Amino acid sequence: MIWKKEIECMQLAELKKLQTDYLKxxxxxxxxxxxxxxxxxxxAGIKPDQxxxxxxxxxxxFTTKIxxxxxxxxxxxxxxxxxxxxxxxSSGTTGNPTLVGYTRYDxxxxxxxxxxxxxxxxxxxGDTIQIAYGYGLFTGGLGFHYGALELxxxxxxxxxxxxxxxxxxxxxxxxxxxxxxxxxVLYMAEEAKAMGIDPAKGNxxxxxxGAEPWSESMRKEIEQVWNMSATDVYGLSEIIGPGxxxxxxxxxxxxxxxxxxxxxIIDPKTDQEVKxxxxxxxxxxxxxxxxxxxxxxxxxxxxxxxxxxxxCGRTSPRISKIKGRTDDMIIVRGINVFPSQIEHVLLGIKGxxxxxxxxxxxxxxxxxxxxxxxxxxxxxxxxxxxxxxxLSQKIKKEIEAALSIGVKVTLVEPKTIQRSExxxxxxxxxxxx
Ligand code: DLL
Numbered sequence: 001m002i003w004k005k006e007i008e009c010m011q012l013a014e015l016k017k018l019q020t021d022y023l024k025x026x027x028x029x030x031x032x033x034x035x036x037x038x039x040x041x042x043x044a045g046i047k048p049d050q051x052x053x054x055x056x057x058x059x060x061x062f063t064t065k066i067x068x069x070x071x072x073x074x075x076x077x078x079x080x081x082x083x084x085x086x087x088x089x090s091s092g093t094t095g096n097p098t099l100v101g102y103t104r105y106d107x108x109x110x111x112x113x114x115x116x117x118x119x120x121x122x123x124x125x126g127d128t129i130q131i132a133y134g135y136g137l138f139t140g141g142l143g144f145h146y147g148a149l150e151l152x153x154x155x156x157x158x159x160x161x162x163x164x165x166x167x168x169x170x171x172x173x174x175x176x177x178x179x180x181x182x183x184x185v186l187y188m189a190e191e192a193k194a195m196g197i198d199p200a201k202g203n204x205x206x207x208x209x210g211a212e213p214w215s216e217s218m219r220k221e222i223e224q225v226w227n228m229s230a231t232d233v234y235g236l237s238e239i240i241g242p243g244x245x246x247x248x249x250x251x252x253x254x255x256x257x258x259x260x261x262x263x264x265i266i267d268p269k270t271d272q273e274v275k276x277x278x279x280x281x282x283x284x285x286x287x288x289x290x291x292x293x294x295x296x297x298x299x300x301x302x303x304x305x306x307x308x309x310x311x312c313g314r315t316s317p318r319i320s321k322i323k324g325r326t327d328d329m330i331i332v333r334g335i336n337v338f339p340s341q342i343e344h345v346l347l348g349i350k351g352x353x354x355x356x357x358x359x360x361x362x363x364x365x366x367x368x369x370x371x372x373x374x375x376x377x378x379x380x381x382x383x384x385x386x387x388x389x390x391l392s393q394k395i396k397k398e399i400e401a402a403l404s405i406g407v408k409v410t411l412v413e414p415k416t417i418q419r420s421e422x423x424x425x426x427x428x429x430x431x432x433x
Contacts, residue, residue: 003119003151004112007259008314012307015315018259019054022287027051027060030293033078036071037295057262057285058273062296065098068238072096077292079103084291089137090237100139100237101291107146109288113243113257114147120246120255120314121231122206123177125152130173130204132166132180132188133211134422135159139241140211144179147243153177160184160421163191174203182209182218182230183424186354189225190415200227208233210242212423213322215340217347218354219251232321238297239284245319250311253318260288263317264296265305268326279304281326282319300326330360330427332368335405339426342372345398351380351391355417362431370407372399378414 002008010018028048030037041048044061051060067076073096074080084101102110123129129148133140141159148155156175158166166188170178178185185207189199204226210233222230234254235242244261245254256263265280266273274280282299303319310318324338331337339358346352353375362368374395380388388411396409418425 001119001124002313003116008116008255008316010259010315012315015259016054019262019287020052022260023051023054023057023262023285026285026287026293027295030078030295034076036067036075037078040067054262057264057296060285060295062271062283062298063294064298065238065300068098069096073099074101076294077101079291086142088139088142088237088241090139098237103290105290106240109260110143110240110243111146111150113240113260114143115150116147116257117233117243117246118144118147118151118153118177118179118208120248120312121177121208121233122229122249123148123151123153123208126154127177128154128156128173128175129177129179130156130158130166130169130175132158132160132178132184132421133242134161138422139235139237140179140181140422143235143241143243144208163188163421164195167192167195167197170203171197176204177206177208178204178228179208179233181211181420181422181424182214182222183212183355183419184421185209185222185226185230186218187419187421189222199225202226202228204228207231208246210234213324213338213340215344215347216321217344221347221354234301234319234322236299236301238294239286239299240289244284248310248312248314252310253306253320255310255314255316256305256319258317260286262287263305263319265303268298268300274304276307277304279320279323302326330358330429332360332370332403332405335403337370337403337405341402342399343426345402346374346395349391349395349398351377352395353377353414355419356426357417357428358426359428360431368431370405371410372407373410373412373417375414375417376411380411381413 031048040061083103086102090098131144135141192199207230219230231247233246235244245256247254262285264283268281282301282303284297286293302323307317309315355375357373359371392409
C-alpha cells in the first residue's frame with residue numbers, strides 16, 4: 001500500500017513544478033517574517049522575486065547548526081506567535097541546544113510524512129504499532145505517534161526503557177510493527193533471551209529503526225535474531241524529526257519526501273553539488289513548514305542520492321543509508337574513521353556481539369591511540385586464554401585492514417558496555433586538541 005500515492009508516484013517533471021510553486025511562496029514568507037533570514041538573504045545579494053524556479057535554490061545561502069545555536073531560542077522562527085503549538089529540543093554536545101517549533105499545520109505535515117513513512121515500511125491501517133522511541137523533547141516518540149494516528153493504527157506508546165515490560169507487551173498484544181533505535185532492538189533481544197524467550201518467535205514483523213547510524217550487517221543481525229523485516233528511517237529535529245526519508249520493503253535506498261523536503265547533495269569542502277550516485281553532505285530545504293522553515297540546512301550527514309523509479313512504484317528520489325557525518329567522523333592520525341567501518345568488521349566475526357565502543361586518546365606529544373572495546377559471547381570467556389588471544393588478534397587485524405591504522409582491541413564480557421535505550425554512544429574521544 002502507498003500512502004498519498006498521487007504524490008509518491010508523481011512524474012519528476014510534475015514534482016519539480018510543485019517544488020517550484022512551494023519555493024516561490026516560501027522565500028518571500030521567510031524574508032518578510034524572519035529578520036535573521038532577511039539579513040542572510042540580503043547579504044547574499046538576492047531579492048526574493050529573483051527566485052523563479054526550484055533550480056534557483058542554489059543561489060540561496062546555507063543554514064547551519066551554528067545559525068540555530070547563535071539565534072537560540074526563536075531567532076530563526078518565521079512564526080513565533082500563538083500559532084506555535086508544540087516545541088521540541090535536541091541536545092547537542094556543546095553550546096545551546098537546538099530548539100524547533102511546530103504550528104498546527106506543521107504538526108499535520110509531520111503526521112502526514114510519518115503516515116507515509118510507516119506505510120512505506122509495510123505498516124497498514126488497522127495494524128498495531130509499539131512505539132519504543134523516547135516520548136518527550138526527543139522527536140522520535142511523538143513523531144511516530146502522530147503518523148500512526150494519521151494512518152489509523154492501534155498505538156502502544158511504550159516509549160523507551162523498561163525492557164522486560166516491552167517484551168511482555170510484545171507477547172500480550174502482538175504488535176506487528178516495532179519502532180525504536182536499532183541498538184535498542186538488539187538489546188531487547190538479549191533481554192528476551194535472559195527471560196527465557198526466543199526472540200525469533202517474537203511477534204514483531206516489521207521494524208522501523210533509525211535515529212543513529214547502523215550498517216547492513218546490523219540489519220542482518222536484527223532480522224535473524226527477531227525474524228522480522230528491519231527498515232531504516234531517517235530524520236532530524238531541525239527539519240521535522242523522523243519522517244524525512246524511509247526505506248520501502250525493497251530496501252534499496254530511503255525514499256525522501258522531496259515534495260516537502262527538498263534535497264541537495266554537496267561536496268562539503270567546495271559546497272558544489274555532486275553528481276548523482278556520488279557521496280556528499282545532505283542539504284535540505286523545508287518547502288512548506290511554517291514555524292521554523294529552513295533554507296538549505298546543512299545536515300552534516302553523508303549520503304548519495306538516486307532518481308530512478310523504485311520497484312515499489314514510488315518515484316521519490318532515494319538516499320543511501322547514512323554513510324557517516326561530516327563531523328562525528330573521527331580523524332585519527334589524519335585518517336577519517338567512521339564507527340560503521342568497525343561495526344561492519346565486528347559483525348562479520350563469529351563470537352563477537354554488535355556492542356562496541358571506540359576510545360580515542362592522545363598522551364602528551366604522542367600519536368593518537370585507538371582502543372576498541374568489543375563484547376564477546378559468554379562461552380568465549382570460558383574458553384582457553386589462547387583462544388581469546390586468537391580472537392582478539394583476528395579482530396585487530398581486520399579492523400586495522402579496514403581502517404589503515406593500528407588499534408588496540410580489548411575483549412570484554414557480555415553486557416559490560418553501557419546500553420542505551422536511545423542512541424548508542426559509540427565513540428569516547430578523550431583527546432584534548
Ligand atoms: O534522531 C530523529 C529521528 C527519530 C530519526 C527517530 C529517526 C527515528 P535528532 O535527535 O535531531 O533527530 O538527530 C538527528 O541523527 O542528523 C543523523 O546524524 C542521525 N540519524 C537519524 N536517523 C538516522 C539513520 C532524530 N536512520 C541525527 N541513520 C541525524 C543514521 C541517523 N543516522
